[in-house]
Amino acid sequence: MERDIRLDCTPSRQRLPALSEEQVLYLLVELLPAHGEGGEIRLPLDICLVLDCSSSMRGDRLHQAKEAARYIVGQLTPEDYFCLITFNDRATVTVPRQPVQTPAAIRAHIEEVQASGGTEMGRGLEQALEQMFRVVAFSGVRRLILLTDGQTYGDEQRCVELARKAQEAGIGLTALGLGSEWNEDLLSTMAAHGNSRSEYIAGEEAIVPLFQEEMRLLQGIVAQEMALTLQPAAQVQVQHLFRVSPEIAPLPLHETWEKGYEVPLGEWLGVQPQVFLAELVLPALSPGRHRLLHLSFSYRLPRERIRRREEYDLALPCLAEKVDDGVPDKVRRALEKVTAYRLQEQAWQEVRRGHLEQATRRLASVITRLVQMGEEELARKIEEETRRLQRTGQTSAAGKKDIRYRTRRLGRHGVEPKETGAR
Helix, strand or coil: CCCCEEEEEEECCCCEECCCCCEEEEEEEEEEECCCCCCCECCCEEEEEEEECCHHHCCHHHHHHHHHHHHHHHHCCCCCEEEEEEECCCEEEEEEEEECCCHHHHHHHHHCCCCCCCCCHHHHHHHHHHHHCCCCCCCCEEEEEEEECCCCCCCHHHHHHHHHHHHHCCCEEEEEEECCCCCHHHHHHHCCCCCCEEEEECCHHHHHHHHHHHHHHHCCEEEEEEEEEEEECCCCEEEEEEEEECCCEECCCEECCCCCEEEEEEEEECCCCEEEEEEEEECCCCCEEEEEEEEEEEEECCCCCCCEEEEEEEEEEEECCCCCCCCCHHHHHHHHHHHHHHHHHHHHHHHHHCCHHHHHHHHHHHHHHHHHHCCHHHHHHHHHHHHHHHHHCCCCHHHHHHHHHHHHHHHHHCCCCCCCCCC
């Protein structure tokens, strides 16, 4: 029997003070398999690999990328679909979308790929969507996997539009940046959707292991068509919503006709709990019990047609006397991680504006928080890049990417205490 999913919600305070001004409340939302570990389902896969084959990919980079593509094909069955789009100054349909019935022939086409020319990512994405949109209905998991090592020129907005078109059609995006020359702001924006993610690959030796991890996730589905709906009470504002686990990322809030917000989340890949943190701004409150928010989580279990739904109402007492309730530990830990993520993102914005003093102050605050969280190695990396920033007025491209993506991965540690030494 396939497992259900449990919705657990924990506010940052169980009681509120009666105030004549606004106050902030956080809500930790945890999605947990109700019957323990295991039980994820292998569904048919529809994968389109979009591979940068510009001249900068020559040598071992292209060799490892082709090895990764061959690995994907080797993991697929005749029930699965695969296509390969290669792009440089133009896009080529190297392997048209097809069921994986002749893997040897597909691998032979992969081997023929050569590197040359410049980088125009939009052309590759256009061809990818043309292939995937030839079939609208597919009962499994659909995924675009993009690998690039360079800057695309003049078509950044088009790339974002194509990513959104795919995501809105239920096709998730995994955007992989290799080396230090690609545009992390562009890939992050393209992947800013509930069913997508971006990753940093420091060197070509990590390409195949990352593709192996991607396939492991795609081959173990817990749920599909997931969505969160948040319906705040009058004058309550949903200021921000962040995914905390498995990786930290801001989630866009789509306003509904009922003055609420819907957040599509796509598929649940792998078995790690899905954790979110909502930031609510409450109006002035009088003493009494106040209903603040209604939250619902809808999803479909693999191989089921019906959508299931879990509901939660946030209602808390408001007291005239002073309230000294502490923040629950797991809410505090999630907030610490999200705050560290937001501070370093704000620091890079200050660097782009030329406000180096403000940027170094924010990075110093990140370092302090990371040390308190037991993340000394990442703290040392940020300290190293901060000194470089103070000395030269800029950070290294590789160092900045490393920091941004390692900060996002703080969410992989979950919201339980981090082990800091022997017992």
